[in-house]
Amino acid sequence: MSIDIETARKVAHLARIKVDDDRLPALAAEFNNILGFIEQLGEVNVDDVEPMVSVTPMRLKRRADEVTDGGYPDKVLSNAPDAREGFFAVPKVVE
Amino acid sequence: MSDLTKLTIAGARDALARGETTAVELTEACLSEIEAAGALGAFVHKTPEIARAQAEAADARIKAGEAQGMTGIPLGIKDLFCTKGVNSQAASNILDGFKPEYESTVTTKLFDAGAIMLGKLNMDEFAMGSSNETSVYGDAVNPWKVDDRDLTPGGSSGGSASAVAADLCLAATGTDTGGSIRQPAAFTGITGLKPTYGRVSRWGIVAFASSLDQAGPMTKDVRDAAIMLGAMAGHDPKDSTSADIAVPDFEAALTGDIRGKVIGIPREYRIDGMPAEIETLWDDGKAMLQDAGAKIIDISLPHTKYALPTYYVIAPAEASSNLARYDGVRYGRRAKLAAGDGIVEMYEKTRAEGFGDEVQRRVMVGTYVLSAGFYDAYYNRARKVRSLIKRDFDEAFDQGVDAILTPATPSAAFGLGEMADADPVQMYLNDVFTVTVNLAGLPGISVPAGLDAKGLPLGLQLIGKPWEEADLLNTAYALENAAGFVSKPQKWW
Numbered sequence: 001m002s003i004d005i006e007t008a009r010k011v012a013h014l015a016r017i018k019v020d021d022d023r024l025p026a027l028a029a030e031f032n033n034i035l036g037f038i039e040q041l042g043e044v045n046v047d048d049v050e051p052m053v054s055v056t057p058m059r060l061k062r063r064a065d066e067v068t069d070g071g072y073p074d075k076v077l078s079n080a081p082d083a084r085e086g087f088f089a090v091p092k093v094v095e
Numbered sequence: 096m097s098d099l100t101k102l103t104i105a106g107a108r109d110a111l112a113r114g115e116t117t118a119v120e121l122t123e124a125c126l127s128e129i130e131a132a133g134a135l136g137a138f139v140h141k142t143p144e145i146a147r148a149q150a151e152a153a154d155a156r157i158k159a160g161e162a163q164g165m166t167g168i169p170l171g172i173k174d175l176f177c178t179k180g181v182n183s184q185a186a187s188n189i190l191d192g193f194k195p196e197y198e199s200t201v202t203t204k205l206f207d208a209g210a211i212m213l214g215k216l217n218m219d220e221f222a223m224g225s226s227n228e229t230s231v232y233g234d235a236v237n238p239w240k241v242d243d244r245d246l247t248p249g250g251s252s253g254g255s256a257s258a259v260a261a262d263l264c265l266a267a268t269g270t271d272t273g274g275s276i277r278q279p280a281a282f283t284g285i286t287g288l289k290p291t292y293g294r295v296s297r298w299g300i301v302a303f304a305s306s307l308d309q310a311g312p313m314t315k316d317v318r319d320a321a322i323m324l325g326a327m328a329g330h331d332p333k334d335s336t337s338a339d340i341a342v343p344d345f346e347a348a349l350t351g352d353i354r355g356k357v358i359g360i361p362r363e364y365r366i367d368g369m370p371a372e373i374e375t376l377w378d379d380g381k382a383m384l385q386d387a388g389a390k391i392i393d394i395s396l397p398h399t400k401y402a403l404p405t406y407y408v409i410a411p412a413e414a415s416s417n418l419a420r421y422d423g424v425r426y427g428r429r430a431k432l433a434a435g436d437g438i439v440e441m442y443e444k445t446r447a448e449g450f451g452d453e454v455q456r457r458v459m460v461g462t463y464v465l466s467a468g469f470y471d472a473y474y475n476r477a478r479k480v481r482s483l484i485k486r487d488f489d490e491a492f493d494q495g496v497d498a499i500l501t502p503a504t505p506s507a508a509f510g511l512g513e514m515a516d517a518d519p520v521q522m523y524l525n526d527v528f529t530v531t532v533n534l535a536g537l538p539g540i541s542v543p544a545g546l547d548a549k550g551l552p553l554g555l556q557l558i559g560k561p562w563e564e565a566d567l568l569n570t571a572y573a574l575e576n577a578a579g580f581v582s583k584p585q586k587w588w
Contacts, residue, residue, distance in 0.1 A: 003463075015415065015462040016422070017455055018443035027459070030519070034460055037520045038404045038473065044480050051478030052485065055292050055306060055536030056561060060335050075196040079426035088424050093438050 003031040099124035100262040104168050104319040107265055111157055111167045118153035118167030118211065121265075122146050125169045125213050128263045134588040137248075137258040139174060139232040140182045141214040149211040156209055164322045164346070166209025171216045171258045171267040176202050176310075177299040178212065185301040186220045186230040189449025190427040199299025200331045201268060201310050208326045213264050217254025220451045221418065222275055222303045225525035227253025228511060229453045237283055237508050238584040241549040244510040249279030249525075255313045256283040260584060266314040266323055270300060272307045273406055274529025277541035280313055281503035281554025284543040284582060286575075287313045288320045288568070289529075291561045292536035293338035295324075296331030304413035305336075307406075307533040317542065317572045321345035324564060340562065348565035353573045354388030359496035363399035364528060366505065372547045373502045380500055380544055380555045383577035384570070394496060396487040401480050402531040403523060408464050408477035409534075414454075415461025421449060456519065485535040492560050498570045501528050503541040503554035528556060538564045540571045543580040552582065 003011075008028040012019040019027060077083040082090075099121050102110065110116045126146065129138050146169065153167035177183045177195035184190040198206070206212070217235040219227055226247040227235040235253040237246040238261035248257040252269035256279035259267050269276040271289035280287025288311045295310045302308060312323035325346065330339040360381060365374070385391050423429035423445030430444035450458065464473035491499065505527055514522050532539035538561070541554040555574065559567030 007463075011459050011463045011466070013443075014466060015455075015459045016419075016439070016442040016446055017450065017459065018440075018447040030456060031460065031463065033518050033520060034407065034456075035463075037523075038408055038464075038477075040404045041401060041408070041473075041476050041480055044398070044401055044476075044483065046476060046479035046483070049479040049482050051475050052481040053478075054336075055485065055534075056336075056338065058293070058336075058338065061332070061339065063332070072196075078196060079193055081423060081427070081429035090424055091432065091436060091438050091441055 003028050003035065100128045100265070102265060103315045104165070104265050104322050107168055108164055112162065118150040118157065119147070121167065122150040122169050122211055122213070125264050129213060132261060132263050132588050134236065135238060135257050135261055136217055136233055136235045137254040137261070137263060138171065138214040139217045139254065142181055142212055145181070146211050146213050149206065153209045153211060163208045163326070165205060165326045167211065168265050169211040169213050170205065171214060171255060171264040172202060172212050173252055173255050173268050173270060174215045174218050175222055175270050175301045176268060177301070178202055178215065182215060183301070184231070185222070186218045186232055187449065187454065188231045188428065188451070189421045189446070192428070193426050197299060200296035200333060201300065201327050204329065205326055210326065216258055216267060219251035219253065220454050221301065221414070222251035222270055222272055223414070223453050223457055224250040225274070225278060225522055226250045226511070226514060229451050231451065234511050236511065238588065239283060239508060239551055240584065240587055241551060246508040247282065247511050249282035249508065251275040252279050252313060256280055256285060256287070259283070259285045259313050259315060261588065266312060266319055268310060269313040270308060270310045271533065272303050272410060273533050274526040276311050276313060277529045277539055277554070277556060278504050278525055280541040281543070281552070282508040284552030284580065285313060285315060286317055286320050286540065286542055287311065288324060288540045288564070289532060289538060290324060290328065290564055291538045293336050294328050294538070294562070294564065296329070296334040296337045298331055298333040302417040304410040305417060306413060307410060317568055317575045318346060318349060320540065321349060321568045343565045345565050345568055348569045349572045350569060351573050351576055353384065353570050356389045356497045356570060357495050358384050358389045358391050359394035359491050359499045360391060361394050361396045361399065361499060361501060363396050364501045366527065369505060373505065373553065376545050376553050376555065377500070377502050380574060383574060384500065387573045387577055392496070394491045394494070394499070396491065396531070398480065398483045398487050399531060402484055402534055403527055405477045405480045405484065405534060406526070406530045407460070407523060408473050409481065411457040411461030412465050412474050413461070415458045415465065418454070418458050421446065453519070481534050484531055488535045488537060497560070498567055499558040501556045501558065503528060503556040507547045507549070507551035507553055532558055537561060538567050540567060542571050542574050542578070544574065544578040545580065546582060
């Protein structure tokens, strides 16, 4: 499997990380290096092996579906880069 | 008392109980060591006011006869732990200025037990690294030195390792996703324990790879690891993967008697190009455990070779998902936007300037292995190989093995900057002996066991059965007693 510049561009966009065009060839080369390392997994016979879901066999706990926390919008917003009138503010999303 | 900061937790606890010192004295001694140790780059946010207030409260508690094991003990806290009102940035630019409104479960438990926070400790950005060179704060430096070079304290918990080895604090918290407690512990001559997955709550710890992350103690000896783990562990309803099982008295398990215990030596850990010194150390460790009455047997963990590539699929995949939350909206920094930039440009610019190179690389690799068309070939295949890696350990334990002895790292500490031109995969090889333990969810401990020819510390790793930290700590205690490692770095900082 080899990653070309177009694939590198697509992956960067999916990851929502801006990568300038002049850096794409180096990025594609790095991906190929790492993926080359990962390719070894193709040697392993994984027939009839279940993919691991949880490393310790335990059932996740359940609890009543009820509100247990909240009611402090000022704390929730206290670290926001831009908060106005009790809301997170972002650039216009819908025209 | 002199040399207060050199005390172990157990030593300080006993001195406090006897009234030979106070938590305030201990704390002041640590704060002045920290002030004088800027060259180590270990403490990145100092919290002297919090420390002094906690120390006074601890002294009152000791006076009232209500002390526990950790009461009055000054600690360093890895920057990955959210601490209320105190910068918690995972050593990343993207969390610049982030001050949580809440306290992680681990730090809550430690503070409730009376422990004291001296400040936050350096680390690799988002715990991604093995040399503490990916930190936005700059490098943490190993207090051990053999020539003019500054050496790495290892990573990702490099600041924790450096601070404990240099006696800036009595102990520190660390986290371990692929070896981030055990490798730095080995590089700095201290003890580092990664508990069984689920033993310690992950709530309030900045997530890297949620199925692998586990917090643990980094301490001056095995007894301290037992005391501190006892204060960190326990069920937490806020972490659905935290185990609801009783926390034993780990310290009470330290008898040093390991007669009849079966120690497995995995043949696959004898890797090509392993330095002779590491091999000798490993042989010495076997002999020490045998002399202490353990039975040594050869075992096979056939999928060991595939652990690193498995890790470098699963960890980036989980990281790409966990780190999606850093979008410049709710916390941390947002990039300056140009006129007409929309929400997508905001995300892309914020994440490009907020994440360092290694974090960007792993987020993108993770995005790729999870993307349509590759999910089965990479991610699902890696999860299947992970099942096989765990099965290898299960079979060894089913044969009657109580613990497994391996080297902790493939080398001693290397120079900062020396790996700068190497490809990322070379750096990943640092974790070759530790990463299997995270993939299988097992407890593992690194114990300092000797020095290399240049005089740098080397560690041995013991791997235990799930939930058997008490037994593992006791085996580590026997190894520590036999190794008799007492060397300390010469103070140059």
